[in-house]
Amino acid sequence: MDLLTQYIEHKMEERGISKYQLASGLSYYNEVGKIANGEVTPKKAIIDTVLQRLQVEKFGFMVYLFAEEYNLLMLRLNIANCIEDELFETAQELLEIYENTANLKDKVYLQFFKFAKLAGATSTAGQYKEVIQLTVPKFGEAPLTELLLSYFEIYLIAKYAKELKAVDKHSGLTLYFELIEYLRNSRSDTVVKSIFLPKLICEIEQDLISQQKYDFLLELCNEVIEYQRREFNFCYLAEMLRIKLD
Structure with missing residues (x-):
């Protein structure tokens, strides 16, 4: 068994997580035997997903990349940046x-x-839900x-919450609140919380004000x-200071 597999299994035992929970929606545990025997190199995107699901801190484990994996990672980042900057034609070319x-x-x-294909196109909340369920099959049920x-x-769940809120405000807000509580109560490092929580707060700020949930908003x-x-x-x-002062 290699060091990476040992580390992952140690974190699973530490948190009381089964391999079936961890690998839900992934192909990771189909490859573990081959990885342990040195037959294949674990793919970074899959290892990152596994470690993030275990809420390993950002620098808790490093994986060295072959050029092919590095180039693929950079390609994903470039596509994501184009989508963020609304350069959808360029994003589709890179895709x-x-x-x-x-x-x-x-x-x-x-x-x-599939997520990138939705960018810039007319998409529905249901399409985002389908994309999420590719790797989180129990999303929407549990x-x-x-x-x-x-x-x-x-990130995808936050996107889905926004799309859902546009067509079903109550369900969308419920999901926003659930995601906020998930982040607040998770063991994720502060990097993750500092990135996602402010975006979620800005999305529902006016809704919290209209519901007179001032204390909750200030607490967040x-x-x-x-x-x-x-x-x-x-x-x-x-933005956070503006909300507090308002």
Whole structure:
């Protein structure tokens, strides 16, 4: 058994997580034997998903990359940046390269591909839910607190909540609140919380105000400010202070 497999199994035992819970929606445990025997190299995207589901801190474990894996990672980042900047044509051009490079039989790679295909197109909440369920098959059936989620899966759920809120406000807000509580109560490092929580707060700020949940909103803002202070990440500091002062 190699060091990586030992480390993952140690973290599973530490948190009381079964391999079936951890590998739900993934092909990871189909490869463990081959990885342990040195027959294959674990794919970074899958290992990242596994470690993030275990809520291993950002620098808790490093995986060295072959050039092919590194290039694929950079391609994903470029596509994601294009989508964020609304450069959808460029994103789709890069996605064609990704489609011909990545092994889309692996659900982690397929999930990113399907998500990117939705970018800039007329999409529905149901389509985002289907993308999430590729690697989180119990999403929508089990509470988030019973699920193990990677950063990208959290991101997709936030996207789905936004789409859902546009067509079903009550259900969308319920999912937002559930995701916020998942993050607040998770063992994820403060980096994750400092990235996701402020975005979620900004999305539902007016809804919390209309429901007169001022104390809850201020409590969330204070938590985010503390997380961002710890990480020296002040992207949303002005927004959090504005909400507090308003």
